[in-house]
Amino acid sequence: MDVAAGPLTLTGIEFTVVQPGGESEEHRLTVRRVTATAADGTARPVPLPDAWTAGSELAPPSAAPDAPGAPSTPRLLKPGPLAVEYSTGYSEAGGWKITTLTVRLRVAQPKPAEVTAVATDRFLDSSGASTGQRVTVLIGGHDVPVRIVRSVRELPGTGPETPSAQFGGALLVDLPAVNRHLQGKYGASVAPTEWWLRAGPGRTDEAAAGLRAFPDTAPAQVLVRDEVAERLRDDPFGAGPGAAFAAATL
Structure with missing residues (x-):
């Protein structure tokens, strides 16, 4: 991966395989070394933590954990380098449905707060x-x-x-x-779809102009409270209610 020169922390490894049809397979993954490459081509090692957890998930999920063809729970191997063994399970031979197995290795963390x-x-x-x-x-x-x-x-x-x-x-x-x-x-997360910002005193216009200048931002995506209030004063019915009012008077 291409990264800047700041400190790096490895928090997990995830990979996905297609579940074979008709017969399960035994797999092993061993991670001996992880490096990060900067834009200038300089490679540096990323430390591997000592404590890990392992899990897996089928997509689409099976009807029951012990259903025929279900994969085994991934097993971490010790001692030695980071390694995990797992059986893939199997899907119906000749079936039209493709099932994938995602194996997740996570660095052991304290239990998340409520x-x-x-x-x-x-x-x-x-x-x-x-x-x-x-x-x-x-x-x-x-x-x-x-x-x-x-x-x-x-x-x-x-x-x-x-x-x-x-x-x-x-x-x-x-x-x-x-x-x-x-x-x-x-092994998932959600990203914000909306940001609410408070500009410094007298700097609202400057902040709005700066945000609207971003190449991946449409100016209409940036809403300013004072601008919205001004539009409402100029058009107290608003676009939607105003149209309905006009239709009701015809």
Whole structure:
């Protein structure tokens, strides 16, 4: 991999193989050395941690863990270099469905802290949950256990006219805590799709112009509160309600 000269920490290794049809295979992977190459071609070693965990996942998942053709649990080999053995299991011979097996080696980490959340009143009403209760939430396609520590009438961006308020309410969770849980259990993470920024006094226009100048950002993607408020003052009905009002008067 091509990286800058900063310190590097290896946190995991993941690879995927196609499950063979009709007969299982025995595989072994050994990692003796990992290096990182800078842009100038300089290679440097990346230290391999001592403590690892191993797991695997089928896609699509099997009906039951002990179903015929299910793969074995990966087994770390000691002593010696980092090595793992596993059986692939097998899929139906001649079947049309392709099944893949993903093996994940993770550096042993402390158990992630509990994911806590602030819930809107609408969420509590819709889910039947209450403050202090644990609920399971689907985030990034995976189940994440969350404990509700507080409730509020609404959260920013979740007002009465937003989809979250109309359907099921909203939860506010800490993204790093969620990603630590996803990484530790599924080897996955979720990325933010929206950033809320506060500019320094008198620097809102400068900040907005700088963001809109990025080549991969459409200017309309950058919303400025003062600009939105000005548009609402100029057009108090807004584009959607205004059109509906005009149609109602015809």
